[in-house]
Amino acid sequence: MAILPSVVVITLFFCGSHAGSAEPLKYTEYYVESLIDHFNPLIRNPNTFQQRILLNRQYFDEESGPILVYTGNEGSIDHFWNNTGFVFELAKAFSGYVVFIEHRYYGKSIPFGDAWQQDYNYQFLTVEQAIADYAVFLADLKNTLGNPKRKVIAFGGSYGGMLAAYMRFKYPNVVDGALSAGAPIFPMGKYDFYRAVTEDCERYNAQCPVRVRQGYATVMALAAQGAPGFAKLTELFSLCKPLDASSFQHFLLWARNSFTIMAMADYPYPASFLGNLPAWPINDACNTILNGAEPIIGLANATVRFYDATANGGKAGECHDLDKEYIDCADATGCGLMAQWDIQICLQVRLASGTNNVTDMFPPTAPWSTSMYTDYCQKKYGS
Numbered sequence: 001m002a003i004l005p006s007v008v009v010i011t012l013f014f015c016g017s018h019a020g021s022a023e024p025l026k027y028t029e030y031y032v033e034s035l036i037d038h039f040n041p042l043i044r045n046p047n048t049f050q051q052r053i054l055l056n057r058q059y060f061d062e063e064s065g066p067i068l069v070y071t072g073n074e075g076s077i078d079h080f081w082n083n084t085g086f087v088f089e090l091a092k093a094f095s096g097y098v099v100f101i102e103h104r105y106y107g108k109s110i111p112f113g114d115a116w117q118q119d120y121n122y123q124f125l126t127v128e129q130a131i132a133d134y135a136v137f138l139a140d141l142k143n144t145l146g147n148p149k150r151k152v153i154a155f156g157g158s159y160g161g162m163l164a165a166y167m168r169f170k171y172p173n174v175v176d177g178a179l180s181a182g183a184p185i186f187p188m189g190k191y192d193f194y195r196a197v198t199e200d201c202e203r204y205n206a207q208c209p210v211r212v213r214q215g216y217a218t219v220m221a222l223a224a225q226g227a228p229g230f231a232k233l234t235e236l237f238s239l240c241k242p243l244d245a246s247s248f249q250h251f252l253l254w255a256r257n258s259f260t261i262m263a264m265a266d267y268p269y270p271a272s273f274l275g276n277l278p279a280w281p282i283n284d285a286c287n288t289i290l291n292g293a294e295p296i297i298g299l300a301n302a303t304v305r306f307y308d309a310t311a312n313g314g315k316a317g318e319c320h321d322l323d324k325e326y327i328d329c330a331d332a333t334g335c336g337l338m339a340q341w342d343i344q345i346c347l348q349v350r351l352a353s354g355t356n357n358v359t360d361m362f363p364p365t366a367p368w369s370t371s372m373y374t375d376y377c378q379k380k381y382g383s
Helices: 077-081 085-094 118-124 127-144 159-170 192-204 207-224 227-236 245-264 281-290 295-310 339-347 370-381
Strands: 007-010 028-035 048-056 067-071 097-101 152-157 177-181
Touching (some): 067 077, 067 127
16 A cells, blocks of 8 residues: 655645744845756756745754745745744744745746746746755755754645645655645646635635625626626726626636635735735625625625725725736636746646536636637647
8 A cells, every 4th residue: 555755735725824923034045056957957058047045043953953944836935934924833833944945937036037938948947847946955955954864844835835745745855744735736627626715605604605696697697788787897896997798708707816816815814925815805705795785796895895905005996907907827816927827837737727606606607628728828838
C-alpha cells in the first residue's frame, strides 16, 4: 500500500491567515541567484536571475528550531507576508525560522527583466522550475545553518498551497511536511468551484443562495427586455458605462467574481489580502442580499458593496468600470493585471470553473469548456 508523504490539505477558501494575535514580523529582504532553467542550466545566457526571499529569525532556536517556509504564489511576496499570520504564530510556538520565497516572474523576481514576455522567455514560468527554486534555496539554507537534516515545513494557500504539497511530493528529502490550504492539488470538475462558493453562502443562511438565484433570474429577465432592461441594470449596479448586449456576458462575470473573491478571502477578521474586506465577507454579503427590498436589489447592493471596498478604495457612490474591475482571462476567477498568471493557466495550471445554476447559484450563461479555454490560449499565446 502506498504511503503519501506528510501533507495536510485544508479544503477551505483560505489563502492565508492573519489572526489578530500574530501581527506580521519585520523581515529582512534577501536576494539569491537562482538558475533560470534548473534542468538545462548551461544553455541560456543569462542563465540566472535575482530571486527575492523574506526572512525572520526573531524566535529561531539555532539548535532545534524548524524552518517554516511559505511557498510564494502569484504575486509579490511581501503581500503574502502581510496576510499570513499563522506562520508567525507557529514560529513563536516552535522557535522557527520564517522564510517566504517569491515565485519566479512575480514581484521583484523577474527572469530576463522587462524582456520576460519576449522570445518565449516565459517558457520557464512553470511549477517544476518554481519548486526547484525553493528546493535549492532550502537545501542551501539548511547547510548554512549547520544542520542539513533540520526539519522544514512548507505552507501555502490556493496556488501556493499546491506548490507546498508538490514540494513535499517531489522533494521529501528537503521538506518534511506541508500544510496546504484551499489548494486544488488534484483536478476539479468544471462545476466544483462555484458549487463550493454556493455552499459557503448556504452554510451561513440557506436562504442566501435562494435569493441570489432569484436576483439573477431578474437580471436575465431585464436583459431579455433589451435597452430598457439594460438601462435598469446599469442603474442598479452603478455602472460607469451603459450596459448592452455586447457587454452583458462580461457583466455577468464581473458580478459573479465578487462572490469568488469573498469566498476565497472569507476570513473571520477584516483583511486586505484580496481587497479591504470585512470579517466573514460572505456572511456580510448574504446579510446585504437578504435585507434587500427585492432579490435583485440585494444582489446589486452586495456586488456594489464589494467593488466599493476593493476597486474604489472604500468610497461608496462612485460608478464601476467593468473593464477595469474584471479582466477576462484563461482563469474564470480573473487574473487581475497579472499576465504571468494568465500564461500559467494557459500553459500548465488548468483550473476548470463554470456555472450551471443547478449545482450553483449563478447563471448558466457564464460557461467554461475545454474548447473555449483552448481557443483563448491559442489565440493569445499560440499554445
